[in-house]
Structure formats: C-alpha cells, structure tokens
Amino acid sequence: EPPGPPVGEVPSEVPLPGAPPRRPPALVLEFDAQATRDLAHAQWSLVAAWLVAVLAMLGLGAYATRLLREREAIARRLERARHLSLLGEMSAVLAHEIRNPLASLKGHAQLLAERVSTEAKLSARVERVVHDATRLERLVDELLTFARTGDLDLRELAPAAWAREVVGHFERPDVRAEVDNAPPRWSFDPSRLGEAMSNLVRNGLEAGGPVELRVTQEDGALVFEVRDHGPGIPPGEEEAIFEPFHSRKVKGTGLGLAIVRRTVALHGGTVSARNHPQGGAVFRVELHGG
Numbered sequence: 246e247p248p249g250p251p252v253g254e255v256p257s258e259v260p261l262p263g264a265p266p267r268r269p270p271a272l273v274l275e276f277d278a279q280a281t282r283d284l285a286h287a288q289w290s291l292v293a294a295w296l297v298a299v300l301a302m303l304g305l306g307a308y309a310t311r312l313l314r315e316r317e318a319i320a321r322r323l324e325r326a327r328h329l330s331l332l333g334e335m336s337a338v339l340a341h342e343i344r345n346p347l348a349s350l351k352g353h354a355q356l357l358a359e360r361v362s363t364e365a366k367l368s369a370r371v372e373r374v375v376h377d378a379t380r381l382e383r384l385v386d387e388l389l390t391f392a393r394t395g396d397l398d399l400r401e402l403a404p405a406a407w408a409r410e411v412v413g414h415f416e417r418p419d420v421r422a423e424v425d426n427a428p429p430r431w432s433f434d435p436s437r438l439g440e441a442m443s444n445l446v447r448n449g450l451e452a453g454g455p456v457e458l459r460v461t462q463e464d465g466a467l468v469f470e471v472r473d474h475g476p477g478i479p480p481g482e483e484e485a486i487f488e489p490f491h492s493r494k495v496k497g498t499g500l501g502l503a504i505v506r507r508t509v510a511l512h513g514g515t516v517s518a519r520n521h522p523q524g525g526a527v528f529r530v531e532l533h534g535g
Contacts, residue, residue, distance in 0.1 A: 340388040347385060351378035387500040390440065391489065397434040397511055404431050404467060408460045411442045419455035420446060427460040431467045433512055433532060441508040442469065444501040445528050449473030452526065466514075469530040477520040486518060505530075 358371040405424035412422045442458065449456035452475025459470040478486065487506045490499035505528075509516045514532040521527050 340385045343381070344385050344389075347378060347381055351375065351382060354378055384500075387504065391500050391504050391507060397437065399432050399434055401430050401432045402435055404428060404460050407435055407439075408442075408458055408469075411439050412446070412458055414443065415446060415450075417450070417454075420450065421455070421457055423457055423459040426462065428462040428467060431532070432534065433467075437508050438512065441505040441530070442471070444505050445471040445530075448501060448528075449475070449526070452476065463531075465533065467532040469532075471528045472521055472525055474525040477524065478518055478526050483518050487516070 354371060354374040358368065358375055361367045361371055405422075405427040408422045408424050408427070412420050446456050446458060449471055450473070452473045455474060457470075457472050459468075459472070461468045461470075487502045489503040506516050509530050509532070512532050513534060514530060516528065516530045518526060518528050
C-alpha cells in the first residue's frame with residue numbers, strides 16, 4: 246500500500262469541514278490609459294481618412310461627369326455651327342441662282358395682270374402667279390440675309406430713338422416702344438439689328454397684337470424685349486423655334502427667327518424666348534459691351 250499523508254496533515258485537495266468552496270484564480274488585465282487613447286485616436290483618424298477619400302472620389306466623379314457633359318455640349322455646338330455654315334453657303338448659291346429668273350417671272354406676271362384685269366377668271370389666276378412669285382421673292386431675300394456674312398457696321402447710337410424708328414416703320418397704333426430705361430448710347434449695327442427687331446415685331450403681330458418693344462439696360466447689357474399677346478410658344482420649343490426652317494405657320498419660311506439669332510450672335514449677344522405669365526410670348530435679346 247502506498248504511504249498516506251503524514252499524521253496530522255490534511256490533503257490540500259480536500260476542503261476543511263465548514264470552509265467555503267475555493268474559487269479559481271482570477272485573471273487581471275491592466276491597460277495603459279495613454280495607449281488606449283492613442284489607439285482610439287488612430288481609429289478615428291482612419292475613419293476620417295476613409296471619409297475624405299470617399300468624398301474626394303465622389304467629387305472627382307462629379308467633376309468628370311460635368312467635363313463630359315461640357316465636352317458633349319461643345320461638340321453639339323460645333324456640329325451645329327458646321328451645319329449652319331454649310332446651309333448658309335448652299336442657301337446663298339441657290340438664292341443667287343433663283344433671284345434673277347424670279348424677278349423676271351414676277352415682272353411679266355404683273356404686266357399680264359394689268360392687261361387681263363377686265364377678265365375676272367383669268368385675272369384671278371394671274372394674281373395667284375404674282376402672289377406666289379412675291380412669296381418666293383421674300384424667301385430668296387431671307388435666304389440671302391441668313392447667309393450674309395461680313396463685318397458689322399457698328400455705330401454708337403441712342404437706342405431709344407432707334408427703337409422708336411423701328412416701331413414707326415410699321416405705322417400701327419398697336420406697336421409701341423417702351424424706352425424710359427434705355428441707356429443714352431450704345432454701339433451696334435442699326436441696319437442688321439433693325440432687321441432682326443422687325444422680324445420679332447412682325448412675328449408678334451402675326452401671333453396676336455398688340456406688340457411692345459421694351460429697351461432697358463440690365464447688368465451692363467443692352468436688353469430688348471418684344472412681347473406679343475398671342476397663344477405663346479408650345480412647350481419644349483423655346484429653343485427649336487430659332488432653328489432654320491422651323492415654322493408652324495402655313496405661309497411662313499421658317500427663317501425669321503434664325504436670322505434674328507444669327508444677327509444677335511454676330512453682335513456677341515444672346516436671344517431667348519419664353520411665355521409671359523399673363524399670356525403671349527416674350528423674346529429677349531441681350532447685347533454686351535456698349
């Protein structure tokens with residue numbers, strides 16, 4: 246038999262009678278306060294750096310998207326300019342080829358109309374020829390105006406007096422000019438800009454008078470606004486109406502507003518269209534410089 250514990254000793258594994266149960270030894274961990282703060286600071290720094298990186302990527306993406314849109318817009322403008330240039334050259338050639346024969350046709354038709362004025366049926370037919378020849382003549386003139394290039398004949402004028410003169414050519418009481426806030430002097434081509442303003446006034450009369458031509462100076466720009474009281478501009482066509490040959494009129498050529506935009510662009514200005522809250526359309530021309 247193996248020897249037992251010495252007499253008077255109690256084995257350590259056996260608890261004494263009435264003693265509480267023994268607990269396992271506790272594991273105690275001690276953290277350095279400064280190390281803890283450094284670790285938390287490093288974590289927040291990492292989160293902040295991640296957020297900055299995400300924001301930078303989003304900003305770069307937005308900037309790249311904007312550059313792409315601007316590039317596409319520039320490409321569209323260049324393509325449109327090229328198209329208009331080719332259209333202008335073609336229009337000029339056709340107009341010159343048609344103008345002289347058309348003038349001869351119109352002249353002979355007018356002479357014939359005078360001779361057959363007593364014959365109602367024949368006279369009506371000849372008048373129709375004269376009417377159509379006149380309409381073609383107007384189209385040819387507008388084609389030549391649209392295709393016309395060259396330097397502007399800039400002159401320093403009083404916009405108020407010039408606007409009254411433009412309105413006076415119509416000799417109608419429902420066409421008036423508001424020039425109280427017009428600048429005293431401004432530099433522009435009175436002839437070519439007069440054609441543009443006349444086109445806007447004429448369109449306004451065809452849409453529904455009365456027509457007001459307002460001349461003001463706003464933010465360093467000379468501003469012309471032509472307002473009519475017609476049905477207004479169809480939604481979504483505020484830009485398309487300035488395209489060549491875009492017209493909803495049965496007898497329109499579709500070049501009037503295209504000539505306006507081309508003339509204004511040669512002056513370094515802009516033209517836009519919108520509907521007035523109280524009805525009718527408003528065409529706004531802005532010329533910068535002075």
